[in-house]
Amino acid sequence: MGMQATGLRIIAISSALCVGIIVGSYGVNLVMAENTNSAPKYQVNENGETYGSSMKAESIETEPDLIWACGTKGESGYVKKSDLNGDMPKTLEEAITITQTNKAQSREIPLYDKDGKTIIGSFEISAADVTELKAEDTK
Numbered sequence: 001m002g003m004q005a006t007g008l009r010i011i012a013i014s015s016a017l018c019v020g021i022i023v024g025s026y027g028v029n030l031v032m033a034e035n036t037n038s039a040p041k042y043q044v045n046e047n048g049e050t051y052g053s054s055m056k057a058e059s060i061e062t063e064p065d066l067i068w069a070c071g072t073k074g075e076s077g078y079v080k081k082s083d084l085n086g087d088m089p090k091t092l093e094e095a096i097t098i099t100q101t102n103k104a105q106s107r108e109i110p111l112y113d114k115d116g117k118t119i120i121g122s123f124e125i126s127a128a129d130v131t132e133l134k135a136e137d138t139k
Contacts, residue, residue, distance in 0.1 A: 045066070045114050045116060047117070050064040060081070060085060065080065066079070069111060075111065077112055078111070078112050078113070078116070084109065105127055
């Protein structure tokens with residue numbers, strides 16, 4: 001009878017362990033799914049603007065209003081998303097023209113403190129940083 005009780009005890013403990021692993025794995029998968037489907041959480045300044053790194057942003061829409069950047073003199077601050085991206089083109093021809101213009105010349109935009117108002121330096125967008133866009137790339 002001692003052997004049978006020991007066998008039943010092993011089966012009960014093994015079953016409980018398996019159920020625990022399955023339930024735990026399910027819970028971890030739920031948490032992972034929630035983290036991958038949500039937009040990044042950013043801090044908000046006193047003016048209601050979001051600020052932080054855009055590294056985890058999946059698109060322009062999920063970038064913060066103020067994007068962390070390193071200025072021309074090594075200072076740390078934020079650039080406005082609107083300054084960085086500029087006006088969005090309305091046609092393919094307009095996009096090609098803007099790309100060619102940006103490829104030909106560098107430009108500087110203000111570098112702000114997290115308040116989005118105080119200019120603390122400048123950020124250079126180098127002509128070499130621009131990706132070439134051609135009409136055949138869109139077909």
